[in-house]
Amino acid sequence: MGKILVTGGLGFIGSNLINLLLKRNYKVLNIDKVTYASNFYNVKNFDKHKNYKFIKCDLNNQKKLGIILSKYKPDGIFNLAAETHVDRSIDGPKNFMYSNIIGTFNILEILRKHKIKAKLIHISTDEVYGDVIKGRSKENGVYRPSSPYAASKASSDHLVSSYVRTYKIPAIVTNCSNNFGPRQHPEKLIPKLIYNILNNKKLPIYGKGKNSREWIFVEDHCEALIKIFKKGKLGEFYNIGSNYNLNNLAVVKKLLSLAKKKIILGRNVKIKFVKDRPGHDMRYAIDSRKIKKDLKWSPKINFNNGLKKTFDWYYNNQKYYLKLNRKDILRRLGTNK
Numbered sequence: 001m002g003k004i005l006v007t008g009g010l011g012f013i014g015s016n017l018i019n020l021l022l023k024r025n026y027k028v029l030n031i032d033k034v035t036y037a038s039n040f041y042n043v044k045n046f047d048k049h050k051n052y053k054f055i056k057c058d059l060n061n062q063k064k065l066g067i068i069l070s071k072y073k074p075d076g077i078f079n080l081a082a083e084t085h086v087d088r089s090i091d092g093p094k095n096f097m098y099s100n101i102i103g104t105f106n107i108l109e110i111l112r113k114h115k116i117k118a119k120l121i122h123i124s125t126d127e128v129y130g131d132v133i134k135g136r137s138k139e140n141g142v143y144r145p146s147s148p149y150a151a152s153k154a155s156s157d158h159l160v161s162s163y164v165r166t167y168k169i170p171a172i173v174t175n176c177s178n179n180f181g182p183r184q185h186p187e188k189l190i191p192k193l194i195y196n197i198l199n200n201k202k203l204p205i206y207g208k209g210k211n212s213r214e215w216i217f218v219e220d221h222c223e224a225l226i227k228i229f230k231k232g233k234l235g236e237f238y239n240i241g242s243n244y245n246l247n248n249l250a251v252v253k254k255l256l257s258l259a260k261k262k263i264i265l266g267r268n269v270k271i272k273f274v275k276d277r278p279g280h281d282m283r284y285a286i287d288s289r290k291i292k293k294d295l296k297w298s299p300k301i302n303f304n305n306g307l308k309k310t311f312d313w314y315y316n317n318q319k320y321y322l323k324l325n326r327k328d329i330l331r332r333l334g335t336n337k
């Protein structure tokens with residue numbers, strides 16, 4: 001059905017996407033720099049699949065990337081490779097500029113110079129719109145990124161859009177809301193809380209826990225990406241969301257009630273409010289009527305069912321954590337920084 005190149009396929013969304021692409025009979029080449037955020041445990045279900053191949057490659061290595069792309073000649077590229085943790089972008093933004101901006105620039109330059117006709121789906125985030133106190137951001141809304149992470153994603157979106165206009169590169173940008181589900185790195189909110197619940201640790205929450213995010217189950221996001229690849233209009237931006245917002249405190253409470261049904265909670269499992277992240281946006285919310293109307297996509301998994309699947313996955317895959325750099329994780333899990 002087609003040859004696909006996925007960048008960042010050892011990470012959370014990339015590995016879920018590859019899983020789905022293989023089920024749909026696509027041939028997939030995964031390239032990934034293998035940063036701390038990647039995990040070979042994420043691809044263990046399909047790493048022997050006849051249609052799957054992995055090559056270690058940093059998007060900043062333009063020469064190697066050029067050779068891979070020219071040789072493989074993909075029909076489609078899903079660009080997910082990125083530095084993604086907002087806290088890390090505040091501690092040290094440089095890597096974010098290299099991987100997220102220059103990395104995307106390198107892909108675009110290779111497509112332009114080598115005249116590769118692959119359709120590029122560039123995966124971005126709702127964080128580019130910044131704080132949305134009321135209403136929901138539309139695709140033509142103003143970009144007001146607050147963190148270095150969001151700013152680097154915003155820059156890469158603009159680059160893609162400029163290459164569509166100037167060089168007729170066949171590309172589409174997608175802006176998705178907060179994903180949750182299996183295989184996410186445990187420094188992110190939901191896996192972090194589950195890890196701490198399972199390990200009798202406090203549950204660190206920023207500020208007063210009122211920050212609200214629009215939550216989408218990762219498989220719904222991946223289905224939307226495949227639909228956009230197949231039916232999306234070149235040069236367009238598509239928001240992908242669930243229209244369902246919850247604040248962090250409500251997320252913890254839902255997780256605690258799920259956990260209570262399964263395990264006896266340790267005595268240290270208590271919410272601990274910690275000093276807020278600088279520049280922390282209060283609310284993200286997107287309007288995804290465009291993809292629903294034009295491409296007939298809608299999310300299938302509601303938050304409660306998705307959260308149960310997620311909790312069960314981490315519960316059943318506790319060795320997942322052991323495949324990660326424990327020292328680094330524990331440092332972050334303790335302080336939420």
Ligand code: NAD
Nearest residue numbers: 008010011012013033035037038058059081082099124179
């Ligand atoms: P992740 O951190 O779990 O995975 C990112 C992967 O990219 C890792 O495997 C990492 O090794 C790889 N990578 C990083 N820099 C690289 C480089 N220079 N070259 C090659 N590989 C590199 O991230 P994720 O949560 O799966 O997010 C994937 C994409 O989706 C990102 O572009 C992110 O901005 C976007 N996104 C994420 C969310 C979310 O809620 N997680 C929401 C909307 C959009």
